[in-house]
Amino acid sequence: xxxxxxxxxxxxxxxxxxxxxxxxxxxxxxxxxxxxxxxxxxxxxxxxxxxxxxxxxxxxxxxxxxxxxxxxxxxxxxxxxxxxxxxxxxxxxxxxxxxxxxxxxxxxxxxxxxxxxxxxxxxxxxxxxxxxxxxxxxxxxxxxxxxxxxxxxxxxxxxxxxxxxxxxxxxxxxxxxxxxxxxxxxxxxxxxxxxxxxxxxxxxxxxxxxxxxxxxxxxxxxxxxxxxxxxxxxxxxxxxxxxxxxxxxxxxxxxxxxxxxxxxxxxxxxxxxxxxxxxxxxxxxxxxxxxxxxxxxxxxxxxxxxxxxxxxxx
Amino acid sequence: xxxxxxxxxxxxxxxxxxxxxxxxxxxxxxxxxxxxxxxxxxxxxxxxxxxxxxxxxxxxxxxxxxxxxxxxxxxxxxxxxxxxxxxxxxxxxxxxxxxxxxxxxxxxxxxxxxxxxxxxxxxxxxxxxxxxxxxxxxxxxxxxxxxxxxxxxxxxxxxxxxxxxxxxxxxxxxxxxxxxxxxxxxxxxxxxxxxxxxxxxxxxxxxxxxxxxxxxxxxxxxxxxxxxxxxxxxxxxxxxxxxxxxxxxxxxxxxxxxxxxxxxxxxxxxxxxxxxxxxxxxxxxxxxxxxxxxxxxxxxxxxxxxxxxxxxxxxxxxxxxxxxxxxxxxxxxxxxxxxxxxxxxxxxxxxxxxxxxxxxxxxxxxxxxxxxxxxxxxxxxxxxxxxxxxxxxxxxxxxxxxxxxxxxxxxxxxxxxxxxxxxxxxxxxxxxxxxxxxxxxxxxxxxxxxxxxxxxxxxxxxxxxxxxxxxx
Numbered sequence: 205x206x207x208x209x210x211x212x213x214x215x216x217x218x219x220x221x222x223x224x225x226x227x228x229x230x231x232x233x234x235x236x237x238x239x240x241x242x243x244x245x246x247x248x249x250x251x252x253x254x255x256x257x258x259x260x261x262x263x264x265x266x267x268x269x270x271x272x273x274x275x276x277x278x279x280x281x282x283x284x285x286x287x288x289x290x291x292x293x294x295x296x297x298x299x300x301x302x303x304x305x306x307x308x309x310x311x312x313x314x315x316x317x318x319x320x321x322x323x324x325x326x327x328x329x330x331x332x333x334x335x336x337x338x339x340x341x342x343x344x345x346x347x348x349x350x351x352x353x354x355x356x357x358x359x360x361x362x363x364x365x366x367x368x369x370x371x372x373x374x375x376x377x378x379x380x381x382x383x384x385x386x387x388x389x390x391x392x393x394x395x396x397x398x399x400x401x402x403x404x405x406x407x408x409x410x411x412x413x414x415x416x417x418x419x420x421x422x423x424x425x426x427x428x429x430x431x432x433x434x435x436x437x438x439x440x441x442x443x444x445x446x447x448x449x450x451x452x453x454x455x456x457x458x459x460x461x462x463x464x465x466x467x468x469x470x471x472x473x474x475x476x477x478x479x480x481x482x483x484x485x486x487x488x489x490x491x492x493x494x495x496x497x498x499x500x501x502x503x504x505x506x507x508x509x510x511x512x513x514x515x516x517x518x
Numbered sequence: 519x520x521x522x523x524x525x526x527x528x529x530x531x532x533x534x535x536x537x538x539x540x541x542x543x544x545x546x547x548x549x550x551x552x553x554x555x556x557x558x559x560x561x562x563x564x565x566x567x568x569x570x571x572x573x574x575x576x577x578x579x580x581x582x583x584x585x586x587x588x589x590x591x592x593x594x595x596x597x598x599x600x601x602x603x604x605x606x607x608x609x610x611x612x613x614x615x616x617x618x619x620x621x622x623x624x625x626x627x628x629x630x631x632x633x634x635x636x637x638x639x640x641x642x643x644x645x646x647x648x649x650x651x652x653x654x655x656x657x658x659x660x661x662x663x664x665x666x667x668x669x670x671x672x673x674x675x676x677x678x679x680x681x682x683x684x685x686x687x688x689x690x691x692x693x694x695x696x697x698x699x700x701x702x703x704x705x706x707x708x709x710x711x712x713x714x715x716x717x718x719x720x721x722x723x724x725x726x727x728x729x730x731x732x733x734x735x736x737x738x739x740x741x742x743x744x745x746x747x748x749x750x751x752x753x754x755x756x757x758x759x760x761x762x763x764x765x766x767x768x769x770x771x772x773x774x775x776x777x778x779x780x781x782x783x784x785x786x787x788x789x790x791x792x793x794x795x796x797x798x799x800x801x802x803x804x805x806x807x808x809x810x811x812x813x814x815x816x817x818x819x820x821x822x823x824x825x826x827x828x829x830x831x832x833x834x835x836x837x838x839x840x841x842x843x844x845x846x847x848x849x850x851x852x853x854x855x856x857x858x859x860x861x862x863x864x865x866x867x868x869x870x871x872x873x874x875x876x877x878x879x880x881x882x883x884x885x886x887x888x889x890x891x892x893x894x895x896x897x898x899x900x901x902x903x904x905x906x907x908x909x910x911x912x913x914x915x916x917x918x919x920x921x922x923x924x925x926x927x928x929x930x931x932x933x934x935x936x937x938x939x940x941x942x943x944x945x946x947x948x949x950x951x952x953x954x955x956x957x958x959x960x961x962x963x964x965x966x967x968x969x970x971x972x973x974x975x976x977x978x979x980x981x982x983x984x985x986x987x988x989x990x
Contacts, residue, residue: 207777208766301567302742304751305761316567362779464780516779 209303210366211517216299217354217370220315223292224347225378225412226279227340229253232412234336236404237272243404250275255385256378256412259285276336281329289343293322306363310353318346362463365456366516372456373509376449379413379436380502387494389429406432413444433494434486446501450478453508460516470511477504523667523927524939525590536591536988539704544588544930544937552587552932555697559585562693568685568752570745570976583686584981589694589701590929590942590963594708594990597959600663600671600946603855605955606846608659608948611678611833613849615655618832619645629848630841634865640831640886642794644801648818650827651724652952657825658717658789659948660684663856663961665927672857672924673842674943678834679826680791683962683982684947685749688713688756690962690984708959708989713947714756716958720951721757721787724823728773729786736760736776738767738790740808745977750791757789764792769812772819787823794828836885836919837863859924865916873920874911877904880920882911895972897923926972929983931965941966943974944985959987 233253250270254260257279260270266284267274282288297319300312321342330336351371358364389405406427410416415435422439423431440447453474461467489497526537533541560582563569569580592600617624618635625632635641660681662674691710695702718735725733739750741763754761766776767785775782790797796806801814816822832838838845840861846854862869862880873880882894894907911918928939946961963983964974974980 205779206760206762206766207779208763209760210779298742301747301751304567305755312567313565317565320564366779460779466780518777 205306205362207517209306210362211513212299212303213306213363213367214370214512214517216296216303216315217367218374219292219296219299220347220350221371221374222287222378223289223296224344225374226257226287226289226292227343227347228412228414229256229382230276230279231337231340231344232408233275234272234333235411236408239404247405249408252385253279256382257287258381259287280336280339281326290322290326293319293343293346308353308357310357311350314346314349314353318342318349362460365459365463369453369456369512372449372452373505373512375444376446376453376505377502379444379446379449380498380505382409382412383433383436384495384498384502387433387498402429403427409436415442415444418442430486430490433489437489437497438481438484438486447478447481450474450481454478457512468515470508470515473504473508473511477501477508522925522939522941523665523670525592525665525927525929525942526939536593536596540589540591540701543701543704549936556585556587556932559587559693559697562696563689566689568689568748570748583976584967585690585693586931586940586965586967586981586983587694587697588930588932588937589984589986590944590965591705591986591988594988596669597708597987599669599855601957601959603671604661604663604946604948604957606850606852606855607661607673607676607842608656608950608955610842610846610849611656611659611676611830612654612950614845615678615827615830615833616653617849619648619829624845624848627848629844630838634837635832638832638835638837640794640829640835642829642832644814644818645827645829649820651726651823654724654825654950654952655827655830656833657720657724657827657950659950660945660962661856661948663944663946664924665944666925670857672859674859674924675836676834676839676842677945678830680793681945681947682746682749682791683945683964684713685752686982687947687958687960687962687985689752690982691960694984705986706989708987710958710960713958714753716949716956717753717789718757718759720949720956721789721823721825723951723953724825725786726820726823728821730784733786734759734784735787735789736762736767736785738762738764738788738792738810740764740792740796744791746791753789759789762788764806764808764810767810767813769810769816772812772816772821774810774813774816774822785822787825789825794831797824797828836883837865837916840919859921862920864911864918864920869920870911870915873918874908876920877908877911879923881923882907882918882920885917885919891977895923898972923972926966926974929963929965931967931981931983933967933969938969940969941972941974942983959989960985 233249237249248270250272253275254263254270262285263278278285280289285291296315300307300315304312325339330339354367386409389402406429407416409432410419413436419435422435425431435442435445437446439445440451442448457471457474461471526534528534563582563585569582624630656678658681660677660683663671664674665671687710721735722733736759737750737754739747739761751761760776762776768775768777774785776785792808795802796808798809798811798813799806800811817824840863843854843858846852862873864870864873878896880896884892926941926943929942930937931940942963942965944961944963946957949956963985965981965983966972966974967981968979
């Protein structure tokens with residue numbers, strides 16, 4: 205397949221995944237900031253939201269204060285923020301148009317209808333909380349529909365694998381970023397602090413990666429920070445965990461390697477990261493420093509993106 | 519202006535045979551049902567994304583071409599005549615191009631004046647003596663036809679470069695079949711769906727000799743911002759070929775390759791929807807980012823077929839147009855079946871004088887223009903517009919031709935105040951491969967939606983209709 209087609213499919217999937225993640229982040233932040241101050245402490249949750257989205261620096265070039273209005277606007281609707289939900293959806297539509305021939309009609313219809321629907325939101329904005337909630341839900345549903353139609357309708361060939369790789373790479377990045385920003389509330393030494401303050405922080409983290417219910421199913425425990433870290437980093441039954449993302453990335457890269465009869469640096473690099481995740485346990489990670497571990501992971505993950513690009517997409 | 523030919527009604531109250539069943543159906547169908555279907559059609563177009571871009575408009579860069587749900591119907595007999603005429607014309611176009619870039623018999627015979635060729639910016643000296651596979655230059659032609667009487671089909675314009683609109687022909691049919699199954703059940707409509715298949719075999723048949731047994735065909739598009747991008751992706755999909763942009767192609771050792779995830783892959787035939795000027799920055803416009811550096815040298819080496827060939831603009835130029843009847847006679851020794859619109863060549867002083875005296879009655883067109891831009895429609899223009907145009911014409915007479923305003927035939931069309939006759943034209947698509955010339959029965963009918971308007975271009979408020987050729 206054309207390299208440009210593969211590149212578009214890969215980025216299309218990343219944009220959709222990112223839009224969903226942003227919607228979840230805003231959703232989770234709205235919930236936690238709706239609580240009385242006594243429950244969440246003095247941290248500025250909107251500032252964290254910006255950090256997890258990786259756009260804090262550019263935000264402060266335009267705005268002075270990270271409050272609900274400004275951050276929601278910047279993350280959702282801003283044309284100046286290259287990773288706003290709006291720009292993700294617009295880019296996804298543009299990418300879809302340029303690879304229409306590689307998309308199934310169901311996938312195209314999902315993106316195109318969502319794009320048509322959202323044009324009204326772009327021009328009018330969301331005036332009420334209810335509108336905003338509806339919008340955020342719509343974005344998440346679009347991602348689900350897109351993922352579902354890819355899963356149900358695409359041929360299992362390189363087009364599918366490149367698109368899946370976009371999903372998993374983006375997902376891994378998002379999960380790692382939220383851990384990076386929130387790692388301090390997950391540290392075991394703060395365990396004794398416990399109490400309601402951290403509880404809401406923890407549930408907010410889980411909510412932004414849609415893992416709150418999963419947590420209870422997996423651990424049958426009250427929220428404990430190291431278990432949350434374990435779930436998001438090492439537990440490969442959770443689709444948004446780093447381990448699961450890398451299991452999938454390795455699989456997709458192998459499938460491509462088999463189809464093309466050739467392996468390369470991308471396969472080796474991905475396998476290296478997966479092996480490290482497989483052979484780690486939370487004790488080691490805490491010893492080593494969660495923060496360092498996550499930062500290394502983020503660097504490694506974006507490095508994989510570069511290698512994939514070089515090996516296949518240009 | 520003469521009274522327009524009404525394709526449905528015979529003056530006096532009778533119906534033409536091809537429209538009888540439709541008229542009955544229209545009587546049974548309440549207007550609300552038609553309106554409902556119209557909205558449904560529009561929704562389908564939007565969802566499928568059948569849009570086009572209008573240049574120079576910042577807002578709403580993607581627009582729908584209005585679709586009229588009332589089909590335009592022709593009898594099989596009418597079509598047979600038209601088909602014969604189209605094949606004849608396209609055969610002559612190809613022979614003319616072959617001659618212009620080789621022996622130039624027609625110039626020596628003084629049928630077409632030299633300067634019209636050599637001073638023409640669309641003449642490509644790079645093509646002199648260049649062999650193209652099977653001498654086919656125009657693989658895909660879109661011939662614009664208007665009807666002025668029962669058996670009078672007139673060619674308004676030949677499109678021999680990168681004619682567009684065929685996706686509308688195909689999608690209009692799909693949507694009509696979805697919306698009006700019962701109407702189809704009551705007619706025997708010749709199908710158009712084999713067009714992509716015929717296009718692919720025509721393209722494969724003209725692969726260069728150096729191509730492997732299964733030649734690789736790709737469609738070259740300027741990209742998503744091009745006004746006809748939807749059509750490019752639609753056709754690539756239907757043909758099952760790669761939709762490439764200039765940056766996807768590279769030339770190595772005079773062969774063309776596309777960059778794929780498995781390395782480079784040779785391309786043998788390019789169905790290009792990029793104009794000559796932008797094809798190769800090394801040969802043509804150096805600022806073109808849409809093209810492929812080196813493409814022309816691969817072309818000269820005979821390792822790639824371009825469809826249509828480079829330099830076909832010289833055959834569909836409006837100045838050459840007026841010579842088409844003579845061109846047909848010269849190469850084929852036959853009388854042209856399709857007529858030309860009588861044309862005044864403003865480059866000729868006698869003609870210019872006539873045109874200047876009759877501006878308010880004539881349509882004046884730029885020789886190199888397209889899309890309905892830059893033309894004067896005398897009867898519809900204000901005095902000031904006419905005067906401004908007069909100055910332009912005097913300054914550069916060789917840039918213009920003039921024609922009488924034709925009474926384009928009309929078809930019943932949905933309007934705000936119910937069904938009413940509107941003017942239509944027809945663009946059939948003629949395919950030429952190594953062995954044969956084929957046309958799927960029908961084409962794209964464009965309709966001027968404004969009352970009295972004769973401009974059918976989508977960029978100027980025209981719409982489209984499904985075109986039915988009855989298989990009797």
